[in-house]
Amino acid sequence: MRVLAAVLVAAALPASAFASSRLLYLEAQGVAGYSDQEDSLIWHSESAEDVMQKSSVGFDFIQRLSGETGDFGLLAVQARLAYDPDAEDEIEPQLYNAYYKHKAGWADIWAGHSRPAFGLSSVLDSHALLLPTLAMHGFGFDRDWGLGASRDFAWGNLSASLTTGSGMPLRFEGNYLASLRAAKGILSQDNWELGFSVGAGETLHTMGYEVMHEEPQPFAMAGADFTYLWDNYEARFEAMGGTNRDEDAYALFARLGMNLLDEGRLKLEAQPEYSKIGEHEGFRFSAGPAWQLSDTLTLRAMGRYDEHDDELRAVLQVYYYSKVL
Secondary structure, eight states, X not given: OHHHHHHHHHHHSXXXXXXXXXXXXXXXXXXXXXXXXXXXXXXXXXXXXXXXXXXXXXXEEEEEEEETTEEEEEEEEEEEEEEOTTSSSSEEEEEEEEEEEEEOSSOEXXXXXXXXXXXXXXXXXXXXXXXXXXXXXXXXXXXXXXXXXXXXXXXXXXXXXXXXXXXXSOOOSSOEEEEEEEEXXXXXXXXXXXXXXXXXXXXXXXXXXXXXXEEEEEXXXXXXXEEEEETTEEEEEEEEEXXXXXXXXXXXXXXXXXXXXXXXXXXXXXXXXXXXXXXXEEEEEEXXXXXXXXXXXXXXXXXEEETTTTEEEEEEEEEEEEEOO
């Protein structure tokens, strides 16, 4: 709440007060689908307890801070008000990004709610997408509260973080997660990147804002990820193994995409995935198109088969994202 209050104050002040630039976007989405397991309409892309994706409206705010020598910091907040009639709380406030990033010269340092330095999800922004990464299925956290640092080199990137290991909620029950990721290659220049990650700590089993188990559980995992871009094709792979929730855990993941039409406005993706945490294991296959109808409006669809839950589901999303400031 303090971070959000600071952002609202910053937004209300004139730009001259900061010698900076700011961006404000309006975000809105409508989500609906069908599950053959539930034999009914659903209003979420994952589970009703999870945060993504649900019908929602919100904002994405970025404040760049600068001085005589240039930019020295960035403040970012992304928040939504989500609606899901299947959830315990039909209307749920969601705070997604909420961090300050400082350019220290030797590294970029962040504090708040951001991406921990673990796995493919640390470099792949999925906040608007229907297809989930492994972090959405219990292997790490898409966002977490804490501190992190990242530095780019000529050969790639090195990043580290120390976070609460609680994901969306901010909880202190003796839980923590220390993570490190080293990447070879620069995707924007080389069209490929190979990353290696390790993470260890005592983490909470959370699903969205719901805490599934009150006691922190051991987490010690290592993983490798690889991204390759070629012409209008994209390929992403990830493998993980170790201990998760005090159980043996493994995961394999691939996402294959093809961009069509002018400027890649139509994307077709397929995603096979296998995961195991203790006795909970199974294969998932997801696929679907994303069609950018305009600069502000995108239509996405996803079909998924989940072997563990023996479920087929289909989800449709209409996503709106527009600059207002």
